Amino acid sequence: MAWWFRIKFWKRVVLGFVLGALAGWVFGKDAETWFGPLGDLYVTLIKMIAVPLVFFAVINAVASLAGQKSIAALAGRTFLWFAITAVLAVGVGLAAGYVFQPGVGVGVLQVASDYKPKEVPGVLDMLLNIVPSNPFAALAGAASGKVDGTTVLMPRNGTVLQVIFFAGLVGFALVKLGERTLRLRELVREASDTMIQVTRFVLEFTPIGTFGLIAALVGGYGFAQLKPLFQFVVALYAACAFHIVVVYTLLLVVHRLNPWKFFRGAFPGMQVGFVASSSFAAMPVALRSVQHNLGVNKDYASFAVPLGATIKMDGCGAIYPALAAVFIAQYTGIHLTTTQYVMIAIASVLGSFGTAGVPGTAVIMATVVLSAAGLPLQVIGYLYAIDRILDMMRTMTNVTGQMLVPVLVAKETGLLDQKVYDAADTNVGLVDAEMQS
DSSP: OHHHSSSSHHHHHHHHHHHHHHHHHHHTTTTHHHHHHHHHHHHHHHHHHHHHHHHHHHHHHHHHHTTOOOHHHHHHHHHHHHHHHHHHHHHHHHHHHHHHHHHTTOOOOOOOOOOOOOOOOHHHHHHTSSOOOHHHHTTTTTEEEEEEEEEEEEOOOOHHHHHHHHHHHHHHHHHHGGGGGGHHHHHHHHHHHHHHHHHHHHHHHHHHHHHHHHHHHHOOOOHHHGGGGGGHHHHHHHHHIIIIIIIHHHHHTTTTTOOHHHHHHHHHHHHHHHHHHHHHHHHHHHHHHIIIIOOOOOOHHHHHHHHHHHHHOOOIIIHHHHHHHHHHHHHHHHOOHHHHHHHHHHHHHHHHTTTGGGSEEEEEEEEHHHHTTTSSSSSHHHTTTTHHHHHHHHEEEEEEEHHHHHHHHHHHOOOOOOHHHHHHHHHHHHHHHHOOO
């Protein structure tokens, strides 16, 4: 198998994508049964490494940043750029709805049979959910909840934000204790390096996982199911592409950074995000791309990228809910007022920071935005049927933004190695070389 590993990583992923699409087209519905488990296994492996990788990386990053820059200032800049790009993404989503008119002339659609309306948490609940009542339960993927008035631990997706919060506190504690924790800091650093190596092992499965995911997707979705909503798919893909290519490029130009170098260096993370439809799946590759291809300081990147993978959702949390609100208003014949547009924008921006605390990120966010704008919730079930197709582009947009913001902040604060960034064309191969070593 030495010949396989001599092929560049991104080429192996593309090969898995192409072969998966062919397998899905040839085998049809059977592709879900035969090849789907390969994709499921890949996603499970990613979930396996996500929490320990983030936990040790954040502790190590916070402890290491203490001697370089003000942690509060770095975190503040990072959150500010998260918010700015989210506002811009909402504007792109609303504009795409106005230009493409995806809800006009659609006809009568049937709600997906397996769609179930989600319970919409309040903004306060989202914020309170950041603090874990039991950090060990958060590390194990569980969260506290009420059953018949009794607080119990329940399995729950999206506890990574709680892990980041607890890990940040531990990192601050190590800084506060100073010299007394030197050995513990070294242990945390070694644990972080170990998880990075485990991540490399898991990433080698990406081409096979891509094959299974794409085969199941192509085999499971026929053109007949997609046709009535084709205009919405086009609008979503166009909006995300515009946000990535135009908005992100302008931000890079303003910071005097070569956009081509950024996209060339960020391409591995973008690629994994698209095929896996998971920010967590792309996070290890995105982290290595930001550090090795784009020249962002290792300690800051280890803090910003995992945080972004949890709360930085330009595609799922901003563009998609805004576009979905316009689609539903057009479909139902509701004329959106200026107040409703403002509510859509505010709900999308604020809600995107709390998506990690609840399951079903994109559907939940759309439900939150529809509720804020007073639009009918049940219509979101029409889009649920094609959510997997939409999620690929949404997630790639998320991941691109999760890599962009650390680059912008690093440029502003002197934590960007300009020589490494300018050599992004050649540095892309470093990810392949290190994974093969």
